[in-house]
Amino acid sequence: MTPSSCMQRLAATALLGLSVGGAMAAPGTFNVFSDLPMFGIYVSTPPAYTPPPGVVMQRNGTRFVTQLTSAQRALIGSDLKARVTYHAQCDNYDRLGAMFLIVKPVGVPLSDGDPITEVARWITPFSNYWNGVKATYTFPDADLSAFAGLMRNPNLDVWVGIDGGSNPYTGDPCTNRDVTPEFRAVGFRYSLDLASTRGTPKLKSTAAMPVPFGDYTAVPVAGAARLAQASAGTAVVIVSGHGAANGGDEYKHTNDTLTLNGNVVGSFSTMVDCKRYRQYSPDGNPFIFLNNKTSNPRNWCPGALVAARAFKVSLLPENTVSLGMGDARVPEGSYYRTSITLLPH
Structure with missing residues (x-):
């Protein structure tokens, strides 16, 4: 299944779950971001990029946020999961990424200095470039159940964001390739879906x-x-x-x-064992994924959640x-x- 068809299926699932007999229903699955570009962490000016409607770009294209709608929040159940999909492009190295929340009183506008609540973290794989067989990778589900009651609370405004950025570099997979400058500026892209299968969380009012x-x-x-x-x-x-x-x-x-x-x-x-993630990093140093519980200790793996x-x-x-x-x-x-x-x- 291609990323676009996957997103269409998830969007259809969310729409089917929005109402039952005219009433809001949960749980369900819905898309938050689709093919969201991550620009360079060393760029000092905003990129020439217009985000999709409802999405706010911050920090020169290394952080994006969007407000959850009431329809989306009605689909949040007690077993909330986040599904992050990585779409390779020009930066094939392992980079830090995070999902976060911004929770505010109803009607208070978003600002660049709002404190964030991190809810998930991951490290990107060493990809085999945008056109490789493993250029699209979905991380294991991140369990957000502890935050479900906060995210569903209708008496708050809740924003969801992705933070991280990339580092397109001289000699990366886009160097000396026939790609546009706009393509060259993006290290990789993220999609984010939230999924619940059961229950209604007890509402929480703060974190x-x-x-x-x-x-x-x-x-x-x-x-x-x-x-x-x-x-x-x-x-x-x-x-x-x-x-x-x-x-x-x-x-x-x-x-x-x-x-x-x-x-x-x-x-x-x-302590982590990275061996099972080696298959998702075809361009990475294989030594990273060996003997992690003995001679080669690590506390995170490329292609895995923290x-x-x-x-x-x-x-x-x-x-x-x-x-x-x-x-x-x-x-x-x-x-x-x-x-x-x-x-x-």
Whole structure:
């Protein structure tokens, strides 16, 4: 099935699910972005590109957002999944990408400085170019169930976005090819669909971000967040290490501990095995995908999601969090891309 026919099928599925006997119905599947271009992260001016209606381009074409409609939100069930599809073009390297939310009171306009809530992260594969047999790749589904109640809440405006950008470079697959400058400027494209199969989530009215989505060069990574009242809740942690020089954070896995208000509420290992993702990176260094649990440790894989880890917690009006990496050394040039979100129930 081609990407365009897949998008048509998903759009048809969403339309069929919009109403049953004249009433809004859930769950269902709907398209958010289709073939969204990712421009260069080192470009200092906006590209000559007009986004589709309802889509806002930010950060010189490396971030795009769109507001969910009431019809789309009616299709959000309790088992919400995000399906990100990568369409290769000029940049065949592994790059960071993220899906995020911007949640605002009804009617408050979007601005470039709005804080974002990261809900999914991934690393692109080493593609075999825009016309190769593996030029289109769909990542494993990202579980957004913890955020479903927030995204469905009709008393809020919810924007969905993709962040990342690409890096078309001299010598990339488009160099010395008969392509237009406009084609040459795009590293790859993303499509995004949201899918639910059951249930209706309990509505949530807020999300707090004690550790905003960002790159941190010291550990532990710590922060604080204020809530309206004490409640049960969920803490969602997304973390990945980056940097190749001096035994950088890309080449290790760590045993991490999440502390909330002075109490350990969760722990996990960032160890991954990249072997099964090798097939999706035909132009990549095969060494990346070997012996990841022994002599070649890693905490992320090209072509894979970065795990989002959710922990049930007890939240207070004033909350402090700390994420320890089990390793106090962050080499020069390395960083931990981290986000921690608190979701009251």
